[in-house]
Amino acid sequence: MNIENIKKEFPIFDDKIQNNDLVYLDSANSAQKPKMVVDRIYDFYTKEFSNVGRSVHYLAVAATNLYENTRSSVQKYINAKDKNEIVFTKGATEAINLVANTFGQKYLHEGDEVLITELEHHSNYVPWHFLRKSKKINIEFAEVNDDGEVTLESIEKKITNKTKIIGITHLSNVTGAILPVKEIVSLAHSKGIPVLVDGCQGAPHLKLDMQDLDCDFYAISGHKMYGPTGIGILYAKKKWLEELPPYQGGGGMIGEVKKKGISYGDLPNKYEAGTMATAQVIAFNESIKFLEKIGIENIEKHEKDLLNYAIEVLKKNNSINIVGNPKKKGGVISFTVEGIHPHDLATILDEDGVAIRAGHHCCQILHDKLGLSATARASFGVYNSREDIDQLNESLNKCKKIFNLK
Amino acid sequence: MNIENIKKEFPIFDDKIQNNDLVYLDSANSAQKPKMVVDRIYDFYTKEFSNVGRSVHYLAVAATNLYENTRSSVQKYINAKDKNEIVFTKGATEAINLVANTFGQKYLHEGDEVLITELEHHSNYVPWHFLRKSKKINIEFAEVNDDGEVTLESIEKKITNKTKIIGITHLSNVTGAILPVKEIVSLAHSKGIPVLVDGCQGAPHLKLDMQDLDCDFYAISGHKMYGPTGIGILYAKKKWLEELPPYQGGGGMIGEVKKKGISYGDLPNKYEAGTMATAQVIAFNESIKFLEKIGIENIEKHEKDLLNYAIEVLKKNNSINIVGNPKKKGGVISFTVEGIHPHDLATILDEDGVAIRAGHHCCQILHDKLGLSATARASFGVYNSREDIDQLNESLNKCKKIFNLK
């Protein structure tokens, strides 16, 4: 498959948006959807729809099989040991809440420490904050360095004998830093501490191998992986899913229900209460197929090329400051332009059809540290090209012109 | 709009399923989708996709408006007082978990009682069971009578001065009983007890008026209302949403985030953590439009007619026992056939394209009470007709023939 042709698989680029060709540089926020994913949703609803698991009629049996097929595909794609280590959630945020809540219930007590990093998205901080309030635990932050990285050493420094779990992002959605997850996991395990990885930005862009990473939990959002909204994945080692209590209660996750007590179902049902996002799970199989068709190695290469090109172009442009300079970096560039607030940049760029994001990107801790209230961010997907970067640069120049800057 | 033509709006009925016309009698499980809903999903993903709320570019602004439009439509449809009383969840099960969890955290203490009914779906029991374990509260069950109803009196009997919240279904998914919700709420409020209504079966079939019902919480599943999977609604009175703590933590639900502490966002953001089911919420607006186009009064009338016809037909058929005989009943008939297990019925009916459900329908407490391990259930939607009932009856006769019964 030719990476040049990939854009054609995304119908959103067929039409002009407000008289402009769309230059979509907001994939770290949410990725656009290839036709095969959208078609799958359409076909499922119009030809095959049924709830899964509960009925024995033809449509229900077929839907249940399709639903479970996605679980198998995900297992294979992330190289999990067991199909039942894949739990479907509504998104990565829910996946992390699930872990924090159930792990917290069972294993966290007053005075215990949860170690996260200054790079974390609010989704990997707020759920732990809840436990800080309810269980009186403490939250420690591993420091980000001047390059916008969190190193193995900065994690090591904050581990104490009270550290009960570590939560780290795989790839920062602000600086693009790729964390040494495998090394962190290995260090943590040597001290008996489990590790949760926020894989929101890792999953769409990096080769995933759960058995190699050896992390205990890995959270993924489908919509950032060219999949539908409303579906996420929690990978968790089987022993955790067996040991931890259930998260939400309802239909499908039970064993026996009596007035006096309730027993819970086996994996994976135990963590999938109520009617799930059936159509989204089924269509997500197409996202996996799409990624497999291109090949994650090709995606990594393509995005690396874009990143290097973008850094080169933006560095040449006076008055642009790129936030962070991590040695290992994914396709995310946050930047500021001297004299122009990121929001103003975003508005002006938008007039040219260039979609970027401006704000704190749900990383207020990091922005506090950087002394910035907001940054602008361009982030890449498989459909981006060097032309998109050129257009970004050109439109940034237009911003400077409007603001009378050189 | 002619109710006879409605079936044409549902593409699933265009093609044969396994060489049969589909006779879909499993709508209480999940309803089929009208074309306008599926088209909306398709168009949104192919022409308009963006994440909501976070970016300022054109697509993001447009998507955010569409997303909020659904909130306004829902508000209007259920006659809620305030737009911000509508919280989007992934389904009714999550909505009930949200209430049980946050209400439980703040207001339930050892020895307190939660009053539910013997008719409740597991989704309105298991979340309370979690609190029984963590907070040592007790769960009381209002009794179902021989007609399969829960009356105001049977609720009243179980209210004590320890009752802190009442959870009731609006319409039983097994017996079809419509509970006297307004009267129960009024009684409960006279004693200062809030009421949660599981509206899963009520919402698709009954006229909803939150201000008239006056309940404190009302849980809805989108997929049973001709909407997409993966979206639900929690209606809650504003004062509760303001008083209760947040449920899940993550992006979008925060105010300020500091290392030492976090303040939460205002309504409705406080309860919508992480990327929501954007496409599903936006498409759900079409479900509301679809229901409004037909008119809920017409739907009620149509389904009542079907129900009466079905009861008449099935009563004539020897050896069929209908479960319950509620005076106010929605379009759900659970039944048994002497000498044939419900699973065998479902399998044989399926060969004729007749889709029903067999099992305990996530109501084990009720089935225990009935002394049945399983029942068969036919449930109706707007697209069903008297012919569907005739086919059901005919296929039931075929079951009897196969089992050598008269």
Add this chain to the structure above:
Amino acid sequence: MNLKELYQEIILDHGKNPRNLRRTENFNKDAKGHNPLCGDKVHVYLKLNENKKVEDISFEGQGCAISMASASIMTDLVKGKEEFEVKEIVNDFLDMIKKKDQLNNNILNEDDKTKLMCLSGVKQYPMRVKCATLSWHTLTSAINNSQEEINTERN
């Protein structure tokens, strides 16, 4: 017509009048099985003599024609067999239901095999395979004396 294959006379007969539907007195092994999605339940009781021969086997439970017939036929066939033979029959049956076209064991005679093959109709009904296998998994669990309740949702 697949339904005819599924609901053969012998299945209907065993489903309606299950053999050995009772509780063995002085059983020395037992196990419970459960299908949480549909509510089917079975309890298998075994009495092995000192030579590990099945002196008696019985079951209690409720379920569909397929599950009752399967338990009924199963108990009929393994009675009098030795423990190792029972294991072989169980494995052979489960293999057949999942993938093979026929039974390969040399323990059952042709008549018995024909009887058992009557259950092969469920292969066309994936959701019903669990109905046919629940009692067999439960028998295995009883023989192995495992305390774990059999649950057909466990893969």
Add this chain to the structure above:
Amino acid sequence: MNLKELYQEIILDHGKNPRNLRRTENFNKDAKGHNPLCGDKVHVYLKLNENKKVEDISFEGQGCAISMASASIMTDLVKGKEEFEVKEIVNDFLDMIKKKDQLNNNILNEDDKTKLMCLSGVKQYPMRVKCATLSWHTLTSAINNSQEEINTERN
């Protein structure tokens, strides 16, 4: 070209060199405003004299050109006005930004009105309206002495 309307010279000037960006000494009223989605923050300080006249007004904060310019122009215009006049100006401005074509108050002179109308370009940018109104809502809050922090996500 709408951008030209949005980023008029006067906006860019006030955005770059905001007037009254400091903290009034001996202020007797103040309030904080915050837009959690983008991180914009403003703190408005007021000094009303015994006749309820604005003796001084100032603000601290950071934000985009629109929000800085809006706060800057606002503080310039209300200085010297009486409290009831300030309220009227604020309401008039918020009405204009949300729906009306012009300003209707009789308190500001034509020059000042023209200045203020420079902010009307944001009407074409719904996501940016919050930037233009944050400081105004915060001023109201300061005048009303409400303890509540202004949050533009509150509707």
